[in-house]
Amino acid sequence: MFDQLLHGFSIALSTQNIFLVFTGAFLGTVIGMLPGIGPINAIAILFPIVLQFELTPSSALIFFAGIFYGSQYGNSISSILLNVPGTSSAAVTCIDGHPLARQGRAGPALAMSAIASFSGGVLSIFLLILFAPYLSKLAIDFGPAEYFVLMVCAFTALTSFSHGSFIKALFSAILGLAIATIGIDELSFGGMRRFTFGVEELGDGIDFIVVVIGVFAIGELFLYLSELSSDTVQKIAPLNKVMMSFKELKESFAGILRSCITGFLVGVLPGAGATIASFLAYSTEKKMAGASGKFGKGDLRGVAAPESANNSSAVGSFIPLLVLGVPGSETTAVMLAALITLGVTPGPTMLTDQPDMFWGVAASMFIGNLVLIILNLPMVKLLAKILLIPRWVLMPLIAILSIVGVYVLNGSEFDLLLMLIFGVIGFIMRKTGFPLAPLILGLVLGGLIEVNFRRALTYSYGDFSTFFESPISIGLWIITLLSLVAPLFFKVLKKGRTQG
Amino acid sequence: MTRKLLLLASVLSGFMLANPAISMAQEKLSGTECLAPAGAGGGWDFTCRVPAAQLMQKLNLIDGAMKVVNMSGSGGGKAFSHVVTTRNNDEKLIVAASAATATRLAQKVYGDYKADDVRWVGALGMDYGVIVVSKDSPLKTLDDLVQKFKSDPRKAIIVGGSSVGGWDHIKALLVAKAAGIKNLRSITYIPFDNGGKAMLEVISGRAAAFTGDASEVIGQLKAGEVRILAVLSDQPIPALSGAKTAKEQGYDVVGGNWRAFYAPAGISDDAYNYWVSAVKAVAGSPEWTALREKNGLAEFTSFGKDFDAFVRKQIENVAEISKELGVTK
Amino acid sequence: MLILSLVYCVSALSLDADFNPVNEKFYPFVLSVLMILLSVGLMIWPSAQATTWPNWKNFQRIAITFIAILLYSLVLQKVGFIISAGLLMAICMWVFEADLKWIAPTSLIIVVSFYVVFDRMLGLNLPAGILGFL
Numbered sequence: 001m002f003d004q005l006l007h008g009f010s011i012a013l014s015t016q017n018i019f020l021v022f023t024g025a026f027l028g029t030v031i032g033m034l035p036g037i038g039p040i041n042a043i044a045i046l047f048p049i050v051l052q053f054e055l056t057p058s059s060a061l062i063f064f065a066g067i068f069y070g071s072q073y074g075n076s077i078s079s080i081l082l083n084v085p086g087t088s089s090a091a092v093t094c095i096d097g098h099p100l101a102r103q104g105r106a107g108p109a110l111a112m113s114a115i116a117s118f119s120g121g122v123l124s125i126f127l128l129i130l131f132a133p134y135l136s137k138l139a140i141d142f143g144p145a146e147y148f149v150l151m152v153c154a155f156t157a158l159t160s161f162s163h164g165s166f167i168k169a170l171f172s173a174i175l176g177l178a179i180a181t182i183g184i185d186e187l188s189f190g191g192m193r194r195f196t197f198g199v200e201e202l203g204d205g206i207d208f209i210v211v212v213i214g215v216f217a218i219g220e221l222f223l224y225l226s227e228l229s230s231d232t233v234q235k236i237a238p239l240n241k242v243m244m245s246f247k248e249l250k251e252s253f254a255g256i257l258r259s260c261i262t263g264f265l266v267g268v269l270p271g272a273g274a275t276i277a278s279f280l281a282y283s284t285e286k287k288m289a290g291a292s293g294k295f296g297k298g299d300l301r302g303v304a305a306p307e308s309a310n311n312s313s314a315v316g317s318f319i320p321l322l323v324l325g326v327p328g329s330e331t332t333a334v335m336l337a338a339l340i341t342l343g344v345t346p347g348p349t350m351l352t353d354q355p356d357m358f359w360g361v362a363a364s365m366f367i368g369n370l371v372l373i374i375l376n377l378p379m380v381k382l383l384a385k386i387l388l389i390p391r392w393v394l395m396p397l398i399a400i401l402s403i404v405g406v407y408v409l410n411g412s413e414f415d416l417l418l419m420l421i422f423g424v425i426g427f428i429m430r431k432t433g434f435p436l437a438p439l440i441l442g443l444v445l446g447g448l449i450e451v452n453f454r455r456a457l458t459y460s461y462g463d464f465s466t467f468f469e470s471p472i473s474i475g476l477w478i479i480t481l482l483s484l485v486a487p488l489f490f491k492v493l494k495k496g497r498t499q500g
Numbered sequence: 501m502t503r504k505l506l507l508l509a510s511v512l513s514g515f516m517l518a519n520p521a522i523s524m525a526q527e528k529l530s531g532t533e534c535l536a537p538a539g540a541g542g543g544w545d546f547t548c549r550v551p552a553a554q555l556m557q558k559l560n561l562i563d564g565a566m567k568v569v570n571m572s573g574s575g576g577g578k579a580f581s582h583v584v585t586t587r588n589n590d591e592k593l594i595v596a597a598s599a600a601t602a603t604r605l606a607q608k609v610y611g612d613y614k615a616d617d618v619r620w621v622g623a624l625g626m627d628y629g630v631i632v633v634s635k636d637s638p639l640k641t642l643d644d645l646v647q648k649f650k651s652d653p654r655k656a657i658i659v660g661g662s663s664v665g666g667w668d669h670i671k672a673l674l675v676a677k678a679a680g681i682k683n684l685r686s687i688t689y690i691p692f693d694n695g696g697k698a699m700l701e702v703i704s705g706r707a708a709a710f711t712g713d714a715s716e717v718i719g720q721l722k723a724g725e726v727r728i729l730a731v732l733s734d735q736p737i738p739a740l741s742g743a744k745t746a747k748e749q750g751y752d753v754v755g756g757n758w759r760a761f762y763a764p765a766g767i768s769d770d771a772y773n774y775w776v777s778a779v780k781a782v783a784g785s786p787e788w789t790a791l792r793e794k795n796g797l798a799e800f801t802s803f804g805k806d807f808d809a810f811v812r813k814q815i816e817n818v819a820e821i822s823k824e825l826g827v828t829k
Numbered sequence: 830m831l832i833l834s835l836v837y838c839v840s841a842l843s844l845d846a847d848f849n850p851v852n853e854k855f856y857p858f859v860l861s862v863l864m865i866l867l868s869v870g871l872m873i874w875p876s877a878q879a880t881t882w883p884n885w886k887n888f889q890r891i892a893i894t895f896i897a898i899l900l901y902s903l904v905l906q907k908v909g910f911i912i913s914a915g916l917l918m919a920i921c922m923w924v925f926e927a928d929l930k931w932i933a934p935t936s937l938i939i940v941v942s943f944y945v946v947f948d949r950m951l952g953l954n955l956p957a958g959i960l961g962f963l
Contacts, residue, residue: 034946037953044545045951048554140704144690171867174860181857194857203574218898225890225924226883270697325719326696333694337546340715343794346696347719392928393935396921399894400914403901404943408953410539410572416902420895427891431882450856455690459706461654569954 005129008359011058012367017360020055020063021368025375028070033078035086035213036405039064039071039331047338057342058357062364064335068314069121069368073376076113076307081106081386082398084217086405089310091212091440092278096295096302098220103298106384108244112252112300113307114376119253120260120308121369124315127264129362135268135316136323144455145466147271149476151449154276156483157283158438169438172429176442181450182206201414210406211443214419215436217402219426221395226427244300252304255285263309267316270328271452274310274317275444281309287486315365322358325350529774530563532556534761535595537579539572547596547759550791551624551782559785561778576601577610584617588764591771594621599757602811603667606818615815616765619772620808622779623760625792626800627713629671629732630740634702635725637709642730642749645709646679649687657688659707661695661716665822668695671732671755672711673821678751684825702726713757714740715796732756737798758800760807776804890924897921909958910948915940 011017031042043064050060075090080097093113100109142150158173159166182195183205195202259281266277285305286295295302317328325346327333336346344354351358387394406419429436460466467473534548545568553566571579579595587593595618605615633639639648648656660668669689676687690707692698695716701707703725710717710726714737720726721740728743732755736745746753763775782788783801792799802810883891897920901913918936927935948955 031951037951040539041951041953044549045953048549051550051554140700143701143704143706165871167867167870171864171871174863174867178857178860178864181860201573204572221894222891225894226887228887228890228925270700271693324696324700326700327694336696337542340795341546341550341791345719345722345796347721348723348725349719390927392922392925392931393939395925396918396927396936397939399898399921400918400939400943403898403914403917404947404955407905407955408947411570411954412573412578413902413905416905417899420898420902423898424895453856455692458688458690459657567954 004355004359005363007356008361008363009366011356011360012062012363017059017062017364018367020059021066021364022371024063024066025070025368025371028067028072029074029077029372029375030070031067032071032074032086034074034405035078035084035217035401036209036407036409038075038087039068040334041408042067042071043331043334043338047341050338051341055342057339057344057354058360060338060342061335061357061361062368064338065318065361065365066368066371068331068335069117069311069365069372072310072314073114073117073372076117076303077110077383078401080109080113080303081383082217082394082401083220084398084401084405085212086209087274088208088212088440088444089274089278089306089313091216092275092282092306092310092437093303094216095282095437096297096299099296099298100300100303101384101387105298105300106387107380108248108300109303110380110383111377112244112248112303114373114380115249116252116256116259116304116307117311118369118373119256120263120311121315122366123257123260124264124267124312125362125365125369127261127312128315128319128365132319132323132358135319138265139268139270139320139324139326139328141470141472142269142271143470144452144459146470146472146476147269147452148449148456149467149473149480150269150272151276151445151452153476153480153483154280155441155445155449156480157279158441159283159484165433168434172434172436173438173442176439176444177446177449178442179206179211180443180446201412205447206418207409207415208443209409210415210419211422212440213402213406214422215426215429215439217398218419218423219430219436221399222423222427223430224391224395226431248300252301255281255288255301255305256308258284258288259305259309260312263312264316266309267313267328268319270317270320270324270326271448273329273444274313277309277313278306279441279444281305284483287483311369318361321346322350322361324348528561528563529592529771532562532564532566532592532594533590534566534568535579535583535593536568536570537572537576537595537597537601539570543598543757543759544576544596545570547598547624547761551759551788552594552596552761555782555785555787556778558787559781561781575604575609577604577613580610580613580618583762583764584613588766590764591767594761594763594775597760597762599667599755599814600662601762602814603670603818606815607665607822615808615812618762618765619767620811621761621763621772621775622783622803622807623758623800623810624779624783624788625795625797626756626758627715627795627797628737628754628756629668630712630714630717630743631672631675631729631732631746632699632702632710632712632717632721632726633708633729634705635727636705637727639708639729642675642744642746642751645729646676646681646751648708649676649679649681653686653688656708657690657706658709658711659690659692659698659701660711661692661698663691664689665825666691667757667818668711668713670818670821671753672709673825674753674755674817675730675732675746675751677821677824678746678753684821699726713796714798718796733798739793739796739798756798756800758802759797760811773804779803893924894921905958906956907958910955911940911944912958914943 028039028042031037075086076093079085079090079093080101083094083098085091085094097109158169182202184203185194262281262284263277266272266280282302282305285301289295289301317332320326320328321332321336325348327336340346344350403416406415409415426436456466534552536545536548538544548568553568556562557565571582583595604610639645658672662668673684676684695712699710699720702710717726718739721728728740730746730749731737731740731743732746732753734754761779763772780803897917901917905913915936918940919932922932922936944955947953
């Protein structure tokens, strides 16, 4: 295996491929900073160039992987600095990243994001190399019933977002689930339109990014306006140190490791996705930190966990792609379509047909992550300065970024109106103390919970025992229970200790 | 001068299988646009970006670059109504289409719009339908599957990558119908996000059979994970070695997912013919042939009037079976 | 909140389908019941958090921004990106108390650079509108 990896490096280190990884990572970062366009657009737009230069499939995939990573990092930049997440998984980074930026700690937050992404990425590449063939079996064994239980398990992450009223958090989450049911139902005969209230455009459902940009960016804009020049002016504190302290780095490290494993496993499953990985990692870390953390109000660990998880889930998602030929995310689906056009037959034979590809990609992931951290750590200082732009330029700029991002998503003016409505909802929710994170969690899980629930029951002809049949489901139920009970148990334990 | 010669050569190569009477004497259009009715990265997007934008420029069929615009919404319905209502006379516009476009027109997903509301230009290739089972499946032939449909439908759940009532579902039901099954709703179909994920359901043994396109199964077929029960083509397909067609097994069902273009209804005949010959030239070019084969698409060329008739026929068939299924009323 | 939940519940029940877990009606119904229960729960145990609503001046600012974005969405297709986004930017800057002399040049530069990056460089189409000749 070591030989193969070396061979992989010899492929990845060719001048052309280094150039590709570098360009990909750079373009990806820049594109990722712009909300609304992500790696999917970048790959589709750049694809004709790949054809033009007649790149080999390995080189093309190396290029794409660079774009993929770069754009994930770029996304976290706009999430932290401006509270404008470009993808759903970056929304989790906003929760702690943006408060940090407001406290003048944009530098450490960005640096932490770079370091966590790098560590998560590199560690998960080891996992990829070591376990790829075994883990592909996991992807096959996961049926609709197992996915349903996994989503329920992810849903318990909710409990970690309920500072204050648990009822409010739960209501937010269920509102998210309910919003996800809007649109044409693919599982019913003739595609029933649900909750569209006769509005043609609602047929396709509400795009996730529209809601996220609405509640976060536009909601933030309104919130800022509502407090303008009153006593509670929330000024962005002057920039402090660029780097975090060594102690903080040490504190985060175990979390990065845990999040990396969670992210990787979730990434391997073609039906789950990076957002779920980020949420699970975030809530685990929050629970682990207990009362000692400032999670939700700006904790570096709250940036480290989702960043590590979403990078490692990106690596994980290459397993079903490369080993089974099944794309796990929209991004890998686009990559696969591109590879097909280059003459690669997707499927289990890809590893034997194109051994160069697997090892070359694995090696170039190392290099890509290295390039990103080299590219980005020195940039942190410069990027953090964006916040020094006077607010009368910065805030309108956020508005323009949001409206452009939402528009280019589907080229639809209707989405702009929706974004505005969600901006108002986000504003009211903040004012009345409803947490936003559960809404996003519900929205992400909504479609997946329902669709897998119904698929599973269709298989079993309505028999609910299908959810308790496989060892995987039972294991996941146990984890779900533990994550609900464990915090209580810790509390009792602590009480006992303080009293005794 | 050399440019003209090149143009001539590329056009001639396209004419090997086409009608030489159509001339390209007309001025080449500039500022052309291809509308992909879905977001970046899908089949329609590919149809616009590669055969249209890239090859038409490379083969010198258009003047300058072709702009690709993505307009997703209502499964292509948004783009369709956009073309009919606001771009009806735009001679510089073509739109990517496929069997899914026809299916949705037949099922009135696009509201009251009909095939007449646009002009069908031509098709570039066809991804024939297949029905596939896992390598360990007790089902050996299409007859076995049909028997299972009749005797124990609960153990004959089929899966695919399109929604309920979508083209993958319909293809399987066309087979069931050809076998004389009356209650098409007795056959359970579960949709997944894409063909690849649906196929995992078959490989794991949760579902009995997969209905999809040839290009989706080639990989798993080569790895020996799945077996093809039937290909829904007229002739056996070389890339799917040894797989029998449904016709050979006594079920007269042919169906596949074609890649094609339509243009607005209000354009002049000259403009229409211009696009027909441009698509013809691409379809006949060695560049496209190579790409088409890599993408697992079989040769399928149909242009102008012939293609128009083909689309109408398909819409008729789908409308009929959708009615029986209760998808449309 | 309760009203919202009830609307959702009623429209869930009015879906034309059999009541069966596999069908498209069951799941939204479960959600709506939960939402109603939670809304009632919140009325019984209101949370302690005090809400400070914006003062009148800031409320006006929010309203102006809201209307500006609303108008932007409505005229974008016809007027085109550069003009409508330029105006939106200018209004937002005014709301944020920008120095008047900076408003015009800043919004122009920012909006044009957005147009160049998205439309020209990335090939993502922003409507050109009445400046279509550019």
